[in-house]
Amino acid sequence: MADAAAKPAFPRAVAALFARELRVELRTKSLLTSMGLFALLCVVIVGLGVRGLSNDETFQRFVLAMLWVCTMFAAVVGLNRAASADRRNGFFQALLILPHDAGLVFFVRLVSTLVFLLLTQAIMIVVAVPLLKLDFFDQPLMLLVIPLADLGVLAPGVLLSSATSRVRGGEALLTIALLPVAVPVFAGATGATERLQGGSGADGAMAYVLLLVVCGAMFTALGLLLYGRLNEG
Amino acid sequence: MPTASKPFPSWMVTLALAALGLIGAEVVFYLSYNYVPTQISEGTLWVVTPDHGAPINLYESYRIFFVHLPSAYATALCCGICLVGGVMWLLSKKPKWEALTVASAEVGLMTGAIVLLTGTLWADYAWGSGRIGSGWNWEPRLTTMLILWLAFAALLVLRKAMDQPRQRSALTAVYGILLGPLYPLVSKAIEIGQTSHPKNFSDLLTAPEIAITKNIASLGLTIAFMGLVALRYQMGRLGQQIEQERAA
Numbered sequence: 017m018a019d020a021a022a023k024p025a026f027p028r029a030v031a032a033l034f035a036r037e038l039r040v041e042l043r044t045k046s047l048l049t050s051m052g053l054f055a056l057l058c059v060v061i062v063g064l065g066v067r068g069l070s071n072d073e074t075f076q077r078f079v080l081a082m083l084w085v086c087t088m089f090a091a092v093v094g095l096n097r098a099a100s101a102d103r104r105n106g107f108f109q110a111l112l113i114l115p116h117d118a119g120l121v122f123f124v125r126l127v128s129t130l131v132f133l134l135l136t137q138a139i140m141i142v143v144a145v146p147l148l149k150l151d152f153f154d155q156p157l158m159l160l161v162i163p164l165a166d167l168g169v170l171a172p173g174v175l176l177s178s179a180t181s182r183v184r185g186g187e188a189l190l191t192i193a194l195l196p197v198a199v200p201v202f203a204g205a206t207g208a209t210e211r212l213q214g215g216s217g218a219d220g221a222m223a224y225v226l227l228l229v230v231c232g233a234m235f236t237a238l239g240l241l242l243y244g245r246l247n248e249g
Numbered sequence: 250m251p252t253a254s255k256p257f258p259s260w261m262v263t264l265a266l267a268a269l270g271l272i273g274a275e276v277v278f279y280l281s282y283n284y285v286p287t288q289i290s291e292g293t294l295w296v297v298t299p300d301h302g303a304p305i306n307l308y309e310s311y312r313i314f315f316v317h318l319p320s321a322y323a324t325a326l327c328c329g330i331c332l333v334g335g336v337m338w339l340l341s342k343k344p345k346w347e348a349l350t351v352a353s354a355e356v357g358l359m360t361g362a363i364v365l366l367t368g369t370l371w372a373d374y375a376w377g378s379g380r381i382g383s384g385w386n387w388e389p390r391l392t393t394m395l396i397l398w399l400a401f402a403a404l405l406v407l408r409k410a411m412d413q414p415r416q417r418s419a420l421t422a423v424y425g426i427l428l429g430p431l432y433p434l435v436s437k438a439i440e441i442g443q444t445s446h447p448k449n450f451s452d453l454l455t456a457p458e459i460a461i462t463k464n465i466a467s468l469g470l471t472i473a474f475m476g477l478v479a480l481r482y483q484m485g486r487l488g489q490q491i492e493q494e495r496a497a
Contacts, residue, residue, distance in 0.1 A: 172427060179420045183410045193407050196400035197427050199393075200434055223441075234430060242423050245339050 029116050030124060037128035046101065047132045051094040055140040058086035063147050071149050076213060079148050081206045083140065088169055088202060090136055092191050094129060095173045099181035099190075108178070108247050118244030125174050126167070126239065133166050155212040157221060161205060164228040168201030169194070171235035178247050197235075204228040263483050266476035273469020280462045281315045310374050313367050315462060319470030320363040321394075326475065327357030328397065328432040331404070335425030338418060347418045348485030349478075350425040354404045356478045361398035368394075368446075376445045389438035390446040397431045404428065414492070 041047055062082045069075050102108060114121065144150060176193045180186035208224035211217075334350030337343070368391070372384025385391060404424045411417035439448055 175423065175427075179411070179416065179423070180407070182416060183412060185410065189407060189410050192403050193424065196396050196403050196431075199396045200431075203389075235427075238426060242339070242426065246419050246423050248419075 026116070026120070029120060033121060033124040034128060037124060040101075041128075041132065044101070046097050047094050047129075048135060050097050051090045051132060051136040052139050054093045055086055055090045055136050056143060058089070059083075059140060059144045059147060062086070062144075066148070073214065076150065077210055079144075079150060080209050080213060083144060084165070084202060084205050084209070086140065087133070087137060087166070088195070088198065089191075090140075091129075091133055091166070091169050091173055092187075092194060094132060094136070095170070095177040095194075096181070096187045096190055098125070098129060099177035100186070102178075103181045118247060119240035122174060122239045122243035126170055126236065129170050129174060130163065130166055133170065134163060137162060137166070151213065157212055157218050157225070158209070161208045161212070161221070161225060161228065164225065164232050165201055165205035165208075167232040168204070168228055168235055169198045171232065171239045172197045175235075175239045175243055175246065178243065200227060201231045204231065259479075259486075260483065263476070263479035266472060266479045268476075270469070270473025270476035273465070274473045277315055277319075277462070277466040277469045280465060281312050285312070285458045285462050286456055307375070310371055311459070313371050315466040316470065317364060317367040317371065318463065319467050319474070320360045320367065322467055322471045323360040323474035324357050324364055324394075324397065325432050325436070326471065327353040327360060327401075327478065328428055330478065331357065331425035332429030335422040335429075338422040339426075342418075344418070344489045345482075345486060347421055348482050348489060350421050351405075351408065351485055352478045352481035354401050354425070354428075355481050356474055358398065358401040358405065359477075360474055361394065361401060364394060365391075365398060372445065384445075386445055388445055389441045390435065393431070393435040393438040397428075397435055400428050400431055 062079060066075065066079060173190070173194050176197075177186075177190050180189040180193060183189065204224045204227035208221040208228065211221040211224065214220075330353035331350050334346045334353065338346035338350065369382070369385055372386075372391075373379060373381060375384065376386070377383030404421065407424060408417055408421055411420055439446065
């Protein structure tokens with residue numbers, strides 16, 4: 017009973033943890049800087065690679081798929097930075113005395129990383145649209161596809177990065193571990209983008225959006241269930 | 250005997266699976282070359298090219314299916330065992346479930362490689378130009394199978410990298426669970442954008458001798474691969490016992 021009385025309410029705990037994530041980022045500016053800079057570099061490299069190509073349908077499909085590749089690797093960069101900072105600061109030891117289920121920490125980390133990745137993508141799109149001559153703003157459904165795909169990549173990423181950050185060379189390990197699991201999400205994201213940009217409309221993209229919803233929901237549920245078990249030892 | 254507490258049941262299962270698997274494999278290879286027809290008649294063993302052009306004759310190439318198909322079944326089983334092993338470890342924390350997850354990932358890696366290799370070799374002939382690699386066209390079934398194979402490899406690499414046994418076990422279990430949903434994706438991939446990979450074995454090959462051999466091969470070689478899982482599991486358990494005794 018005493019434990020229950022001492023336990024802060026769930027919304028307060030979420031707010032406190034989320035505020036902590038934002039405060040850490042505002043102080044260090046580590047995640048946005050690394051993810052944003054990485055994404056911008058990727059856009060420049062893609063631009064160099066495709067310079068001189070005619071801006072036809074194949075070009076648009078290729079460049080959009082490349083932007084999804086950049087997003088996935090930017091997510092890996094951000095996840096690695098966040099998890100290794102947590103490891104250095106004794107975050108996972110503190111997790112052991114958390115009065116709530118560790119799934120709460122997973123949820124907050126997922127939401128905060130999602131916010132930072134969306135910000136990174138916004139920067140990337142603003143730069144990529146004029147530089148790579150993309151037609152991007154005519155499909156409102158993309159506003160659903162982007163966060164769903166991000167969720168599908170970040171949910172297993174947050175889960176796995178908490179384990180890979182424990183070992184030397186964990187950054188490379190996260191890439192190896194995450195990419196096979198996140199491939200269905202990548203397939204859904206590129207498929208939906210291709211259909212929407214190719215003029216198939218919402219009906220043509222709906223199967224891919226559904227795949228993204230299923231992957232996002234499944235990986236988030238697995239993360240909520242498994243995060244505490246993975247970090248209890 | 251290596252396991253002093255419970256030597257009888259698990260070793261008996263392993264030996265039975267290994268013996269049945271060996272016999273099954275021998276029977277399959279005998280039937281593949283001596284029972285199924287060599288002479289191919291039109292209408293039973295023809296395959297349509299990817300662009301739905303003129304059908305080509307499979308000739309002797311279809312015999313590779315008797316290895317390809319059971320390997321795919323075994324890969325699916327290994328994926329399922331990884332999922333079950335992961336869930337059971339998290340629920341019970343018993344080392345035997347970790348050994349089972351690792352054994353199935355190792356055998357899944359091997360059977361997945363067999364599926365990819367035999368499939369690619371056949372595809373080079375069936376819808377490629379005959380050159381090595383010409384049949385690989387990135388359609389969903391092929392790509393998702395490659396992804397599953399990479400995921401098995403990732404699990405084993407991740408394990409090797411973890412220093413602390415407890416964390417290694419937890420990560421193995423969690424990754425085993427994450428692997429689980431990949432096989433349904435491989436299975437469902439046949440319905441999305443499929444142009445080359447046959448949707449159904451029986452659509453392609455209808456001769457009764459071939460159907461019988463396919464059924465025996467599916468059973469015999471899958472048992473052989475499960476025998477390998479059992480053997481690797483026993484080796485893993487022995488390794489765990491040695492680690493425990495060293496730590497004590």
